[in-house]
Amino acid sequence: MTFFVRLLAKRVSNPHEPPVEATLQGHTALVLSSAERVLASSALPSLAAIGRSPVDEERLRRLVLLGAFLHDLGKCNSHFQEMVRGQAPMPSGVEQWCQDRVSPSPTVRYHRSDACGRRAHVSHAK
DSSP states (O other): OOOOSSOBSSOOSOTTSOOGGGBHHHHHHHHHHHHHHHHHHHHHHHHHHTTOOGGGHHHHHHHHHHHHHHTTGGGGSHHHHHHHTTSSOOOTTHHHHHHHTTOOOTTEEEEEEOTTSSEEEEEOOO
């Protein structure tokens, strides 16, 4: 079994000195922060939309944050860590999927890193 000092959330050019947001710890912190912002802006309207009471807000908050925290738990395994470091092959089709995700769009609003660690254009046409 391979031991990794730092777990990665995505592929980076230099896995020995990854940016904080590419580490599993840094990525998880960003996801939790994003989940908090989504909850702050939409928890009550979401509960109302499904006929739930505002009393359920804390329960919803705990569930959303737990989901955000656990969503990448599978990345803690040796095989994934070897893949993002280029030490093991990606499953068939994953590389093409990653390449397909970076096509520019005329309605780009912001950028994010995709699952493969590349800059991806994300559009939100209204």
